[in-house]
Amino acid sequence: MIPFIRARLENGFTRFLLVGGMAAAVNIGSRFFLSMIVNYSVAIVIAYLIGMTTAWAMFRVFVFSDSGRAKSVEYIRFAIVNGLAIAQTLLVSLALADYVFPAVNFEWRPGDVAHVIGVIVPVFTSYLGHKYFSFAPAK
Numbered sequence: 001m002i003p004f005i006r007a008r009l010e011n012g013f014t015r016f017l018l019v020g021g022m023a024a025a026v027n028i029g030s031r032f033f034l035s036m037i038v039n040y041s042v043a044i045v046i047a048y049l050i051g052m053t054t055a056w057a058m059f060r061v062f063v064f065s066d067s068g069r070a071k072s073v074e075y076i077r078f079a080i081v082n083g084l085a086i087a088q089t090l091l092v093s094l095a096l097a098d099y100v101f102p103a104v105n106f107e108w109r110p111g112d113v114a115h116v117i118g119v120i121v122p123v124f125t126s127y128l129g130h131k132y133f134s135f136a137p138a139k
Helices: 002-010 012-034 040-062 071-103 110-120 123-134
Strands: none
Touching (some): 012 123, 071 110
């Protein structure tokens, strides 16, 4: 079993999913607390920024090789990719919570379920963006 686990952890996408999952947990967890003090949309955006910064720090250590760029440049590139992902997250979360779930009478924690789904949606586009843009080797 250990060789199987080791082989999976050598795969960059698997590490991306594990680390991204941890950052997503930070994102979702912080959104629960933020929702106590700000409205749902604002809480999603702030939580996303908290999760994004957590992801950047962890991806640098556990997933991607050193790009050779300054950390500030790398973070800006990372933020650009995440800017597209936050738009996906927000649109999916709001569409589900405000339109889809009410239309199908889904009533069990619709905002929470919508947010979790919204966080999952940009996984693949983000991986490609980070691999080939955020953390791509400097030329």
